[in-house]
Amino acid sequence: MIVQERIERKLTDAMSLLHLEVINESHNHNVPPGAESHFKVVLVSEEFEDLRLVARHKQVNRILKDELATDIHALAIHTSTPSEWRARHGTTPLSPPCHGGSKSPQS
Amino acid sequence: MNTETTEQAIRKQIADNPVLIYMKGSPERPQCGFSAQSTQILMACGERFSYIDILTNPDIRATLPEISEWPTFPQLFVAGELVGGCDIITEMYESGELQPMIKQASASHAD
Numbered sequence: 555m556i557v558q559e560r561i562e563r564k565l566t567d568a569m570s571l572l573h574l575e576v577i578n579e580s581h582n583h584n585v586p587p588g589a590e591s592h593f594k595v596v597l598v599s600e601e602f603e604d605l606r607l608v609a610r611h612k613q614v615n616r617i618l619k620d621e622l623a624t625d626i627h628a629l630a631i632h633t634s635t636p637s638e639w640r641a642r643h644g645t646t647p648l649s650p651p652c653h654g655g656s657k658s659p660q661s
Numbered sequence: 662m663n664t665e666t667t668e669q670a671i672r673k674q675i676a677d678n679p680v681l682i683y684m685k686g687s688p689e690r691p692q693c694g695f696s697a698q699s700t701q702i703l704m705a706c707g708e709r710f711s712y713i714d715i716l717t718n719p720d721i722r723a724t725l726p727e728i729s730e731w732p733t734f735p736q737l738f739v740a741g742e743l744v745g746g747c748d749i750i751t752e753m754y755e756s757g758e759l760q761p762m763i764k765q766a767s768a769s770h771a772d
Contacts, residue, residue: 611731622733623732
């Protein structure tokens with residue numbers, strides 16, 4: 555749970571969030587049990603107003619820069635403003651299934 | 662290949678190809694679920710697109726994240742601009758934004 559907790563703490567410290575989910579999806583992939591390599595983060599924040607998706611994701615990537623360089627192999631990011639979150643009824647798309655590539659070098 | 666020429670090569674690829682995805686594997690044989698889903702969506706958009714397999718191009722894999730300020734793959738570029746990765750591609754396709762953007766980029770490149 556160490557990486558997961560660090561992701562949660564960094565995002566909470568850096569942003570004003572109305573909702574945050576950090577989901578370890580590593581078990582869906584070709585990695586050892588207990589691995590912390592594949593994550594999905596769901597963030598709802600007023601800070602995303604008037605920001606394009608690419609800018610929102612860059613903000614998240616910047617906050618998790620160190621983890622992306624080391625621990626995280628794949629990171630799914632879902633960002634919403636409060637009104638977008640209500641419009642999609644608080645649901646996020648499923649991450650795609652593994653194609654077995656996790657044994658290749660880190661991305 | 663040194664870093665400077667790799668960067669020049671990448672910038673030329675992005676400028677020359679109106680719809681370009683840097684991915685793991687090929688559209689026929691994607692090596693990652695995120696790359697697979699992204700190329701399926703691009704195929705569903707119905708326009709030709711270019712791809713570069715970063716698994717067989719380690720120089721590009723190492724250099725592109727610095728240029729694009731984007732740490733992960735796949736990365737989709739349309740009309741010379743970074744659109745984003747798999748989550749953004751999926752979200753924009755489902756909201757109906759992606760297809761017109763790609764059609765417009767392909768059409769203006771053909772002029």
